[in-house]
Amino acid sequence: MRNAELKIEDVAFGGKGVARDEGKAVFVPFTIEHERISARIVREKKQFAEGELVELLEPSPERAVPECPYFGRCGGCSYQHISYAHQLEIKARQVEQAMRRIGRLANPPMRPMVPSPLPYSYRNRITVHAQDGIVGFYRRDVHQLLDIERCPIAMSEVSDALAQLRARPVRDGHYTLRAHSGPRVFVQTNDGVAEALANFAAEILTGEEKLLIDAFCGAGFFSKRLAPQFERVVGIDWDRFAIAAAQKDAGPKEAYVSGDITTELRWLLQQSDLATTALIVDPPATGLSAEMRRAILDSPPRTMIYVSCNPPTLARDVAELQQHFAVISITPFDMFPQTAEIEVVVHLKSQ
Numbered sequence: 001m002r003n004a005e006l007k008i009e010d011v012a013f014g015g016k017g018v019a020r021d022e023g024k025a026v027f028v029p030f031t032i033e034h035e036r037i038s039a040r041i042v043r044e045k046k047q048f049a050e051g052e053l054v055e056l057l058e059p060s061p062e063r064a065v066p067e068c069p070y071f072g073r074c075g076g077c078s079y080q081h082i083s084y085a086h087q088l089e090i091k092a093r094q095v096e097q098a099m100r101r102i103g104r105l106a107n108p109p110m111r112p113m114v115p116s117p118l119p120y121s122y123r124n125r126i127t128v129h130a131q132d133g134i135v136g137f138y139r140r141d142v143h144q145l146l147d148i149e150r151c152p153i154a155m156s157e158v159s160d161a162l163a164q165l166r167a168r169p170v171r172d173g174h175y176t177l178r179a180h181s182g183p184r185v186f187v188q189t190n191d192g193v194a195e196a197l198a199n200f201a202a203e204i205l206t207g208e209e210k211l212l213i214d215a216f217c218g219a220g221f222f223s224k225r226l227a228p229q230f231e232r233v234v235g236i237d238w239d240r241f242a243i244a245a246a247q248k249d250a251g252p253k254e255a256y257v258s259g260d261i262t263t264e265l266r267w268l269l270q271q272s273d274l275a276t277t278a279l280i281v282d283p284p285a286t287g288l289s290a291e292m293r294r295a296i297l298d299s300p301p302r303t304m305i306y307v308s309c310n311p312p313t314l315a316r317d318v319a320e321l322q323q324h325f326a327v328i329s330i331t332p333f334d335m336f337p338q339t340a341e342i343e344v345v346v347h348l349k350s351q
Protein backbone atom coordinates (compact mmCIF):
# COMPACT_ATOMS: atom_id res chain seq x y z
CA MET A 1 0.00 0.00 0.00
CA ARG A 2 1.27 3.45 -0.89
CA ASN A 3 0.25 7.01 -0.09
CA ALA A 4 -0.45 9.65 -2.76
CA GLU A 5 -1.11 13.36 -2.80
CA LEU A 6 -4.21 13.96 -4.93
CA LYS A 7 -6.39 16.76 -6.26
CA ILE A 8 -10.05 15.76 -6.33
CA GLU A 9 -11.61 16.69 -9.70
CA ASP A 10 -15.20 15.55 -9.35
CA VAL A 11 -17.61 13.50 -7.22
CA ALA A 12 -18.75 10.41 -9.13
CA PHE A 13 -22.22 8.87 -9.07
CA GLY A 14 -22.19 6.69 -5.95
CA GLY A 15 -20.54 9.43 -3.89
CA LYS A 16 -16.76 8.98 -4.18
CA GLY A 17 -14.40 11.81 -5.08
CA VAL A 18 -12.34 11.20 -8.23
CA ALA A 19 -8.72 12.20 -8.76
CA ARG A 20 -6.08 11.28 -11.36
CA ASP A 21 -2.81 9.68 -10.41
CA GLU A 22 -0.36 8.91 -13.21
CA GLY A 23 -3.27 8.98 -15.66
CA LYS A 24 -5.37 6.52 -13.65
CA ALA A 25 -8.68 7.42 -11.94
CA VAL A 26 -8.52 7.13 -8.15
CA PHE A 27 -11.78 7.02 -6.17
CA VAL A 28 -11.69 8.37 -2.61
CA PRO A 29 -14.81 8.46 -0.42
CA PHE A 30 -15.66 11.50 1.75
CA THR A 31 -13.86 14.04 -0.44
CA ILE A 32 -15.13 17.03 -2.47
CA GLU A 33 -14.05 18.41 -5.86
CA HIS A 34 -11.11 20.90 -5.74
CA GLU A 35 -9.82 19.46 -2.45
CA ARG A 36 -6.14 18.57 -2.15
CA ILE A 37 -5.74 15.46 -0.05
CA SER A 38 -3.36 12.79 1.00
CA ALA A 39 -4.78 9.29 0.47
CA ARG A 40 -3.75 5.73 1.14
CA ILE A 41 -4.22 3.63 -1.99
CA VAL A 42 -6.00 0.51 -0.76
CA ARG A 43 -6.89 -1.23 -4.03
CA GLU A 44 -5.09 -0.96 -7.30
CA LYS A 45 -6.66 -2.26 -10.53
CA LYS A 46 -5.57 -1.94 -14.15
CA GLN A 47 -8.06 0.81 -15.01
CA PHE A 48 -8.54 2.55 -11.65
CA ALA A 49 -7.54 2.62 -7.99
CA GLU A 50 -9.35 3.16 -4.71
CA GLY A 51 -8.05 5.22 -1.83
CA GLU A 52 -8.95 6.17 1.72
CA LEU A 53 -8.65 9.75 2.93
CA VAL A 54 -5.63 10.21 5.23
CA GLU A 55 -5.37 14.01 5.47
CA LEU A 56 -7.18 17.01 4.07
CA LEU A 57 -4.41 19.31 2.78
CA GLU A 58 -6.77 21.90 1.28
CA PRO A 59 -10.37 21.39 2.43
CA SER A 60 -13.35 22.60 0.41
CA PRO A 61 -15.40 25.55 1.72
CA GLU A 62 -18.39 23.23 1.14
CA ARG A 63 -17.32 20.96 4.03
CA ALA A 64 -20.00 20.43 6.69
CA VAL A 65 -20.03 18.72 10.08
CA PRO A 66 -21.86 15.35 9.87
CA GLU A 67 -24.82 15.07 12.25
CA CYS A 68 -24.47 11.32 12.62
CA PRO A 69 -21.94 9.73 14.98
CA TYR A 70 -21.76 6.65 12.70
CA PHE A 71 -21.04 8.59 9.49
CA GLY A 72 -18.02 7.12 7.69
CA ARG A 73 -18.47 3.69 9.26
CA CYS A 74 -22.16 3.09 8.38
CA GLY A 75 -22.92 2.01 4.81
CA GLY A 76 -25.96 4.29 4.51
CA CYS A 77 -24.87 7.91 3.96
CA SER A 78 -22.11 9.24 1.71
CA TYR A 79 -22.58 13.04 1.76
CA GLN A 80 -22.93 14.27 5.35
CA HIS A 81 -19.50 15.92 5.05
CA ILE A 82 -20.90 18.21 2.29
CA SER A 83 -23.16 21.27 2.80
CA TYR A 84 -26.72 20.52 1.74
CA ALA A 85 -26.74 23.17 -1.01
CA HIS A 86 -23.61 21.64 -2.52
CA GLN A 87 -25.00 18.07 -2.34
CA LEU A 88 -27.79 19.31 -4.61
CA GLU A 89 -25.30 20.78 -7.10
CA ILE A 90 -23.28 17.55 -7.19
CA LYS A 91 -26.34 15.38 -7.76
CA ALA A 92 -27.73 17.64 -10.51
CA ARG A 93 -24.36 17.51 -12.26
CA GLN A 94 -24.22 13.71 -11.99
CA VAL A 95 -27.67 13.39 -13.59
CA GLU A 96 -26.69 15.73 -16.43
CA GLN A 97 -23.45 13.78 -17.02
CA ALA A 98 -25.32 10.45 -17.14
CA MET A 99 -27.81 11.92 -19.61
CA ARG A 100 -25.00 13.17 -21.86
CA ARG A 101 -22.76 10.10 -21.70
CA ILE A 102 -25.27 7.24 -21.50
CA GLY A 103 -28.50 8.96 -22.55
CA ARG A 104 -26.95 10.34 -25.76
CA LEU A 105 -28.38 13.83 -25.25
CA ALA A 106 -26.04 16.59 -26.45
CA ASN A 107 -27.95 19.22 -24.43
CA PRO A 108 -29.99 17.52 -21.71
CA PRO A 109 -33.03 19.77 -20.92
CA MET A 110 -32.29 19.94 -17.20
CA ARG A 111 -34.69 21.61 -14.78
CA PRO A 112 -33.52 22.74 -11.33
CA MET A 113 -33.10 20.09 -8.66
CA VAL A 114 -36.07 19.93 -6.26
CA PRO A 115 -34.61 19.94 -2.73
CA SER A 116 -35.94 18.03 0.25
CA PRO A 117 -37.77 20.28 2.76
CA LEU A 118 -35.82 18.37 5.44
CA PRO A 119 -32.13 17.54 4.84
CA TYR A 120 -32.22 15.28 7.97
CA SER A 121 -35.11 13.50 9.80
CA TYR A 122 -36.89 12.76 6.51
CA ARG A 123 -36.96 8.95 6.11
CA ASN A 124 -40.38 7.53 6.90
CA ARG A 125 -38.97 3.98 7.10
CA ILE A 126 -35.68 2.21 7.71
CA THR A 127 -34.75 -1.48 7.63
CA VAL A 128 -32.37 -2.56 10.38
CA HIS A 129 -30.79 -5.97 10.74
CA ALA A 130 -30.28 -7.97 13.93
CA GLN A 131 -27.64 -10.59 14.54
CA ASP A 132 -26.17 -11.98 17.76
CA GLY A 133 -27.64 -9.12 19.82
CA ILE A 134 -26.42 -6.35 17.47
CA VAL A 135 -29.16 -4.21 15.90
CA GLY A 136 -28.14 -1.83 13.13
CA PHE A 137 -27.00 -1.29 9.56
CA TYR A 138 -24.22 -2.94 7.56
CA ARG A 139 -20.84 -1.25 7.65
CA ARG A 140 -19.46 0.50 4.61
CA ASP A 141 -17.63 -1.99 2.34
CA VAL A 142 -17.92 -4.90 4.82
CA HIS A 143 -20.82 -7.30 5.34
CA GLN A 144 -20.71 -6.80 9.09
CA LEU A 145 -23.30 -5.17 11.35
CA LEU A 146 -22.72 -1.83 13.03
CA ASP A 147 -24.71 -1.31 16.23
CA ILE A 148 -26.96 1.74 15.67
CA GLU A 149 -28.83 3.53 18.44
CA ARG A 150 -30.31 6.25 16.24
CA CYS A 151 -30.36 7.29 12.60
CA PRO A 152 -30.46 11.09 12.12
CA ILE A 153 -31.92 10.86 8.60
CA ALA A 154 -34.98 9.00 9.95
CA MET A 155 -38.17 10.70 11.17
CA SER A 156 -38.58 10.87 14.96
CA GLU A 157 -41.38 8.25 14.86
CA VAL A 158 -38.92 5.84 13.19
CA SER A 159 -36.23 6.62 15.78
CA ASP A 160 -38.78 5.91 18.54
CA ALA A 161 -39.60 2.56 16.90
CA LEU A 162 -35.87 1.75 16.80
CA ALA A 163 -35.49 2.58 20.50
CA GLN A 164 -38.46 0.31 21.30
CA LEU A 165 -37.02 -2.52 19.21
CA ARG A 166 -33.65 -2.23 20.93
CA ALA A 167 -35.24 -2.17 24.40
CA ARG A 168 -36.24 -5.86 24.15
CA PRO A 169 -34.39 -9.05 23.23
CA VAL A 170 -34.33 -9.10 19.41
CA ARG A 171 -34.33 -12.26 17.28
CA ASP A 172 -31.91 -12.40 14.32
CA GLY A 173 -33.56 -11.03 11.16
CA HIS A 174 -34.56 -7.86 9.30
CA TYR A 175 -36.94 -5.28 10.74
CA THR A 176 -38.60 -2.48 8.75
CA LEU A 177 -39.58 0.37 11.05
CA ARG A 178 -42.16 2.81 9.71
CA ALA A 179 -43.45 6.24 10.66
CA HIS A 180 -46.86 5.53 9.14
CA SER A 181 -49.07 2.52 9.65
CA GLY A 182 -50.56 0.82 6.59
CA PRO A 183 -50.01 -2.19 4.33
CA ARG A 184 -46.46 -3.54 4.04
CA VAL A 185 -45.97 -2.39 0.44
CA PHE A 186 -43.63 0.04 -1.34
CA VAL A 187 -44.08 3.68 -0.28
CA GLN A 188 -42.06 6.73 -1.33
CA THR A 189 -39.45 7.29 1.40
CA ASN A 190 -39.52 11.07 1.90
CA ASP A 191 -43.03 12.51 2.43
CA GLY A 192 -42.14 16.12 1.51
CA VAL A 193 -40.38 15.20 -1.73
CA ALA A 194 -43.05 12.61 -2.62
CA GLU A 195 -45.63 15.40 -2.44
CA ALA A 196 -43.51 17.56 -4.78
CA LEU A 197 -43.12 14.58 -7.14
CA ALA A 198 -46.87 13.97 -7.37
CA ASN A 199 -47.56 17.71 -7.88
CA PHE A 200 -44.97 17.83 -10.65
CA ALA A 201 -46.55 14.86 -12.46
CA ALA A 202 -49.93 16.60 -12.19
CA GLU A 203 -48.40 19.76 -13.71
CA ILE A 204 -46.91 17.89 -16.69
CA LEU A 205 -50.15 16.08 -17.48
CA THR A 206 -52.11 19.06 -18.69
CA GLY A 207 -55.42 17.37 -19.43
CA GLU A 208 -55.02 16.47 -23.14
CA GLU A 209 -54.91 12.74 -22.34
CA LYS A 210 -57.89 10.67 -21.30
CA LEU A 211 -56.26 7.43 -20.16
CA LEU A 212 -53.41 7.16 -17.65
CA ILE A 213 -51.47 3.89 -17.43
CA ASP A 214 -49.52 3.75 -14.17
CA ALA A 215 -46.96 0.99 -14.67
CA PHE A 216 -45.22 -0.18 -11.44
CA CYS A 217 -48.07 1.52 -9.57
CA GLY A 218 -47.50 0.03 -6.09
CA ALA A 219 -50.50 1.02 -3.96
CA GLY A 220 -51.46 3.72 -6.49
CA PHE A 221 -49.31 6.64 -5.33
CA PHE A 222 -49.51 8.42 -8.71
CA SER A 223 -52.81 7.10 -10.10
CA LYS A 224 -54.84 8.09 -7.04
CA ARG A 225 -53.54 11.66 -7.08
CA LEU A 226 -53.90 12.01 -10.85
CA ALA A 227 -57.26 10.26 -11.34
CA PRO A 228 -59.25 13.56 -11.23
CA GLN A 229 -57.40 14.69 -14.41
CA PHE A 230 -58.35 11.57 -16.46
CA GLU A 231 -61.37 9.68 -17.70
CA ARG A 232 -59.72 6.39 -16.70
CA VAL A 233 -56.59 5.25 -14.88
CA VAL A 234 -55.15 1.72 -14.93
CA GLY A 235 -52.41 0.69 -12.50
CA ILE A 236 -50.24 -2.41 -12.89
CA ASP A 237 -47.98 -4.03 -10.29
CA TRP A 238 -47.02 -7.62 -9.51
CA ASP A 239 -47.24 -7.10 -5.74
CA ARG A 240 -50.68 -8.55 -4.89
CA PHE A 241 -50.76 -6.76 -1.53
CA ALA A 242 -50.06 -3.39 -3.15
CA ILE A 243 -52.80 -3.99 -5.74
CA ALA A 244 -55.24 -5.04 -2.99
CA ALA A 245 -54.42 -1.82 -1.09
CA ALA A 246 -54.94 0.26 -4.26
CA GLN A 247 -58.27 -1.47 -4.99
CA LYS A 248 -59.53 -0.95 -1.45
CA ASP A 249 -60.40 2.74 -1.79
CA ALA A 250 -60.46 2.93 -5.61
CA GLY A 251 -62.91 5.38 -7.19
CA PRO A 252 -65.02 4.54 -10.27
CA LYS A 253 -62.29 5.76 -12.71
CA GLU A 254 -59.56 3.55 -11.24
CA ALA A 255 -58.68 -0.05 -12.16
CA TYR A 256 -55.72 -2.00 -10.78
CA VAL A 257 -54.23 -5.10 -12.37
CA SER A 258 -51.95 -7.55 -10.59
CA GLY A 259 -49.37 -8.85 -13.06
CA ASP A 260 -45.97 -8.53 -14.73
CA ILE A 261 -45.47 -5.25 -16.60
CA THR A 262 -43.66 -7.08 -19.40
CA THR A 263 -46.85 -8.80 -20.53
CA GLU A 264 -49.58 -6.48 -19.22
CA LEU A 265 -48.12 -3.25 -20.61
CA ARG A 266 -47.79 -4.48 -24.22
CA TRP A 267 -51.39 -5.69 -24.19
CA LEU A 268 -52.73 -2.50 -22.56
CA LEU A 269 -50.92 -0.18 -24.99
CA GLN A 270 -52.17 -2.20 -27.96
CA GLN A 271 -55.76 -1.77 -26.73
CA SER A 272 -55.45 1.99 -26.10
CA ASP A 273 -55.97 5.09 -28.22
CA LEU A 274 -52.31 6.12 -28.07
CA ALA A 275 -53.02 9.74 -29.08
CA THR A 276 -54.92 10.26 -25.79
CA THR A 277 -52.84 8.01 -23.53
CA ALA A 278 -50.29 8.98 -20.89
CA LEU A 279 -47.91 6.44 -19.37
CA ILE A 280 -46.07 6.69 -16.05
CA VAL A 281 -43.29 4.19 -15.38
CA ASP A 282 -41.66 4.03 -11.94
CA PRO A 283 -39.50 0.88 -12.12
CA PRO A 284 -37.04 -0.45 -9.52
CA ALA A 285 -33.33 0.44 -9.87
CA THR A 286 -32.84 -2.03 -12.74
CA GLY A 287 -34.97 0.22 -14.97
CA LEU A 288 -37.07 -1.06 -17.87
CA SER A 289 -36.30 -4.47 -19.36
CA ALA A 290 -35.49 -4.67 -23.09
CA GLU A 291 -38.92 -6.23 -23.61
CA MET A 292 -40.68 -3.36 -21.82
CA ARG A 293 -38.78 -0.79 -23.88
CA ARG A 294 -39.76 -2.68 -27.05
CA ALA A 295 -43.45 -2.76 -26.02
CA ILE A 296 -43.40 1.04 -25.45
CA LEU A 297 -41.61 1.73 -28.74
CA ASP A 298 -44.00 -0.53 -30.66
CA SER A 299 -47.03 1.39 -29.30
CA PRO A 300 -45.78 4.79 -28.09
CA PRO A 301 -48.27 6.74 -25.96
CA ARG A 302 -48.61 10.50 -26.49
CA THR A 303 -46.94 11.40 -23.17
CA MET A 304 -44.62 9.44 -20.95
CA ILE A 305 -43.29 10.22 -17.47
CA TYR A 306 -40.32 8.14 -16.39
CA VAL A 307 -39.67 8.21 -12.61
CA SER A 308 -36.32 6.66 -11.73
CA CYS A 309 -34.21 6.01 -8.63
CA ASN A 310 -31.14 5.13 -10.70
CA PRO A 311 -29.76 7.66 -13.25
CA PRO A 312 -27.53 5.20 -15.20
CA THR A 313 -30.37 2.75 -16.02
CA LEU A 314 -32.70 5.70 -16.68
CA ALA A 315 -30.17 7.16 -19.13
CA ARG A 316 -29.75 3.78 -20.87
CA ASP A 317 -33.54 3.54 -21.34
CA VAL A 318 -33.88 7.19 -22.46
CA ALA A 319 -31.18 6.60 -25.12
CA GLU A 320 -33.39 3.91 -26.67
CA LEU A 321 -36.75 5.64 -26.12
CA GLN A 322 -35.52 8.57 -28.24
CA GLN A 323 -36.30 6.42 -31.30
CA HIS A 324 -39.91 7.57 -30.82
CA PHE A 325 -39.88 10.20 -28.05
CA ALA A 326 -38.53 13.70 -27.58
CA VAL A 327 -37.09 14.46 -24.14
CA ILE A 328 -38.97 17.55 -22.90
CA SER A 329 -37.43 17.91 -19.44
CA ILE A 330 -35.25 16.16 -16.86
CA THR A 331 -35.91 17.04 -13.21
CA PRO A 332 -33.88 15.62 -10.33
CA PHE A 333 -35.60 15.33 -6.93
CA ASP A 334 -33.56 14.99 -3.74
CA MET A 335 -35.57 12.17 -2.20
CA PHE A 336 -32.56 10.87 -0.22
CA PRO A 337 -30.44 13.74 1.24
CA GLN A 338 -27.03 12.81 2.74
CA THR A 339 -26.97 9.62 0.62
CA ALA A 340 -25.72 9.15 -2.93
CA GLU A 341 -29.19 8.16 -4.19
CA ILE A 342 -31.01 10.41 -6.68
CA GLU A 343 -34.61 10.37 -7.91
CA VAL A 344 -35.19 11.74 -11.43
CA VAL A 345 -38.31 12.48 -13.48
CA VAL A 346 -38.05 12.59 -17.27
CA HIS A 347 -40.92 14.00 -19.33
CA LEU A 348 -41.11 12.48 -22.84
CA LYS A 349 -43.40 13.24 -25.75
CA SER A 350 -44.14 10.89 -28.63
CA GLN A 351 -42.94 12.22 -32.01
Ligand SMILES: C[S@@+](CC[C@H](N)C(=O)[O-])C[C@H]1O[C@@H](n2cnc3c(N)ncnc32)[C@H](O)[C@@H]1O
Residues within 6 Å of the ligand: 186, 187, 188, 216, 217, 218, 219, 220, 221, 222, 236, 237, 238, 239, 242, 259, 260, 261, 262, 282, 283, 284
Ligand atom coordinates in the same frame (compact mmCIF):
# COMPACT_ATOMS: atom_id res chain seq x y z
C1 LIG B 1 -40.18 1.99 -7.21
S1 LIG B 1 -41.64 1.11 -6.79
C2 LIG B 1 -42.86 2.23 -7.33
C3 LIG B 1 -44.21 2.14 -6.67
C4 LIG B 1 -45.19 3.26 -6.89
N1 LIG B 1 -45.07 3.92 -8.18
C5 LIG B 1 -45.12 4.30 -5.78
O1 LIG B 1 -44.75 5.45 -6.04
O2 LIG B 1 -45.45 3.97 -4.63
C6 LIG B 1 -41.61 -0.16 -7.96
C7 LIG B 1 -42.81 -1.09 -7.98
O3 LIG B 1 -42.67 -1.96 -9.12
C8 LIG B 1 -43.15 -3.24 -8.81
N2 LIG B 1 -42.51 -4.12 -9.83
C9 LIG B 1 -41.19 -4.32 -10.03
N3 LIG B 1 -40.98 -5.07 -11.12
C10 LIG B 1 -42.19 -5.37 -11.65
C11 LIG B 1 -42.64 -6.11 -12.80
N4 LIG B 1 -41.77 -6.71 -13.63
N5 LIG B 1 -43.97 -6.18 -13.02
C12 LIG B 1 -44.85 -5.58 -12.18
N6 LIG B 1 -44.49 -4.85 -11.10
C13 LIG B 1 -43.18 -4.75 -10.83
C14 LIG B 1 -42.81 -3.45 -7.35
O4 LIG B 1 -43.71 -4.38 -6.77
C15 LIG B 1 -42.98 -2.02 -6.78
O5 LIG B 1 -44.28 -1.83 -6.24
